[in-house]
Amino acid sequence: MSLAAPLPSASSTRSSISPTATSNCPKNKGPRYLAARTGVHVCKTTQVSTRIYNIERRHQRKKIYKTANLEWTNQPPSHSHFGRVGLETMFSSSRVVSFAALAAVAAAAPSLHVDNLCPVSVFLFTQTSFGSISNNVHLAAGEKGHGMDISSNWDGAINVGTGCNSDGTSCTTGGPQWDGVTPFSRAEFNYYAIPGSVTYDISLIYGFNVGMKITSAKDSCAKFSCAIGSAAGCPVPGPGAHISSCYSPCCSNKAACAGGALPAGGGGCVNNAGPGPHSPFYYNHCPNAYAFPDNDGADGYKPADFVDYTCDNTAITLTLCPGTTSHLNKRSFSEVHGQRDVEIIHDEA
Numbered sequence: 001m002s003l004a005a006p007l008p009s010a011s012s013t014r015s016s017i018s019p020t021a022t023s024n025c026p027k028n029k030g031p032r033y034l035a036a037r038t039g040v041h042v043c044k045t046t047q048v049s050t051r052i053y054n055i056e057r058r059h060q061r062k063k064i065y066k067t068a069n070l071e072w073t074n075q076p077p078s079h080s081h082f083g084r085v086g087l088e089t090m091f092s093s094s095r096v097v098s099f100a101a102l103a104a105v106a107a108a109a110p111s112l113h114v115d116n117l118c119p120v121s122v123f124l125f126t127q128t129s130f131g132s133i134s135n136n137v138h139l140a141a142g143e144k145g146h147g148m149d150i151s152s153n154w155d156g157a158i159n160v161g162t163g164c165n166s167d168g169t170s171c172t173t174g175g176p177q178w179d180g181v182t183p184f185s186r187a188e189f190n191y192y193a194i195p196g197s198v199t200y201d202i203s204l205i206y207g208f209n210v211g212m213k214i215t216s217a218k219d220s221c222a223k224f225s226c227a228i229g230s231a232a233g234c235p236v237p238g239p240g241a242h243i244s245s246c247y248s249p250c251c252s253n254k255a256a257c258a259g260g261a262l263p264a265g266g267g268g269c270v271n272n273a274g275p276g277p278h279s280p281f282y283y284n285h286c287p288n289a290y291a292f293p294d295n296d297g298a299d300g301y302k303p304a305d306f307v308d309y310t311c312d313n314t315a316i317t318l319t320l321c322p323g324t325t326s327h328l329n330k331r332s333f334s335e336v337h338g339q340r341d342v343e344i345i346h347d348e349a
Contacts, residue, residue, distance in 0.1 A: 014135050014149075110152050110191045110198065110314035115144040118210050118321035120242050123164035123171060124148075125178055128156035130192045136168055139320075155192040157203075160185050160210050160320060162240055172240045173209040180248045180261025183207020183238040185226075187214060187318050198316060201308040202226055202289040204282050205269070206261045207238060209245040212289075213322035218313035222306075222333060225319075225326045226286035235278040249291050250276035262293070269293060274301045288326045306330035 116122055116139040124137040131154030139146055148158070161184055163172025170176065174184035186203040193199065202212045202224050213225035228234075229244035236253055238245030247254060248261035250269035262272045269276035275292045282291035283305060290296075290307050297304025306328050 014132055110150060110154070110316075112148045112150045112154075112189065112316050112318065114139060114146045114148060114158070115317060115319045116141065116146075116321070117144075117319060117323070118162075118243070120162055122210065122320060123161040123168050123175065125159045125161060125168055125175055126156060127159065128154065130155040133158075138164075138166070150191065153192045155190045157186055157188045158318060159206075160212075162209055162243055162245075173207075173238060173243070173245050177260070178206075180206040180251070180257050181259075183245045183247045183257075184209050185212050187212055189316065191314060194310060196314065197310050197312045198314045199308055199310040200224070200316065202286070204228070204286060204289050204291055205248060205250065205293060207246055207248040207257075208282075209238065209240060209243055211321045211323065211325075213319040213324060213326075215317050215319070216311045216313045217315035218311060221311035221313060222288075222309035222328055223326055224288040224307075224309065224328070225322050225324045226289045227321075227323055227325045228282065228285045228289075229321075231285045233281065235281050247278075248276070249278040249282045252277045270301075273299055286325055288328050306333065 112133070114124065114137075119141055121138060121140050124135075124139065126133045126135045126137075126148070131151035132149075133151070133154050133156060134149045137146065137148070159174060159178055161168060161171040161174025161178075164170065164175055168175045171182070173182045175182075178184070184206055185208050186206060188201050188203055190199040191197075198216075200214050202214065204226065208226075208228050211225070211227035211229055213223065215221075215223045228246065234244065234246035235249075236247035236251060236257075238247050238254075247257050248268075250261045250267055251257035252268055256268055259267070261267065262269065266272050267276075269279070269292050273292070273294045275295075279291040279295075282289070283295065283303060287305050288307055291305075292301070294301040295303070295305050296307050
């Protein structure tokens with residue numbers, strides 16, 4: 001497993017990174033697979049723990065490339081290299097791509113808007129492995145249509161905190177650790193891997209504090225949603241007024257999350273990959289959200305749920321507290337919408 005970058009500092013107003021190859025990653029921060037598309041070591045100095053970043057998606061990157069029929073490369077990342085490899089592969093494969101189609105992809109500007117339907121204000125702490133996005137965003141209760149100012153190649157996550165101060169250094173849920181010491185909901189997006197498309201998922205690995213729904217302007221793309229806060233019987237209830245938070249499925253009790261949901265060396269979720277003691281509660285109530293890092297079937301862990309999706313429309317809305325939960329099945333969804341099932345590829349990193 002490659003060493004990955006520490007998280008962007010909570011004091012930053014914009015989350016961004018320009019990856020460069022290096023071997024000086026802080027090992028005490030714990031190994032994390034960040035630049036899966038290149039295999040290089042990427043580091044960025046911050047004051048925030050890396051524990052949170054991207055374990056649950058380390059298997060997803062190769063899967064995305066496989067789906068797009070793109071070449072997997074170990075070269076340092078750059079737009080020009082990605083474009084060259086992608087174009088050569090697409091033209092040499094059975095998928096013939098016209099210049100008109102490529103121009104249309106280039107012309108379509110990706111977007112990401114957030115609607116906060118929650119009865120409380122929220123704090124959005126973003127993390128980035130490529131590109132850029134707004135960070136440390138406060139949304140009032142009921143605020144809709146907030147643009148996150150993403151770059152066209154952004155790849156990262158939006159973490160939601162509640163009861164936070166102006167810079168997120170103090171929160172009731174989520175921050176400032178952002179590693180599961182207190183629970184929070186997380187949405188992940190990759191606009192980088194496949195030009196003109198975005199892969200997305202909802203992650204409950206660090207717990208739950210607000211419901212989430214991800215939709216595209218293209219109605220046929222998968223609509224993932226989870227409102228687990230309305231479900232009775234949370235195994236380990238979390239803090240917060242006017243919300244129903246719940247600790248990570250990897251933690252058998254609150255004390256077990258004191259070092260984070262995914263501590264170095266492994267914790268309640270088997271090898272920081274397989275199910276945790278309370279994963280069944282999560283995947284039974286929200287089958288289209290990650291209840292453990294390899295909930296997509298990577299490494300043979302079960303259940304292999306329909307928890308991530310690649311949509312060819314990049315106008316995305318993240319709705320908080322949608323009040324709905326999706327129960328999509330990968331096979332039936334693919335049959336209805338004429339989509340090929342995404343093949344799960346083992347990631348050796």
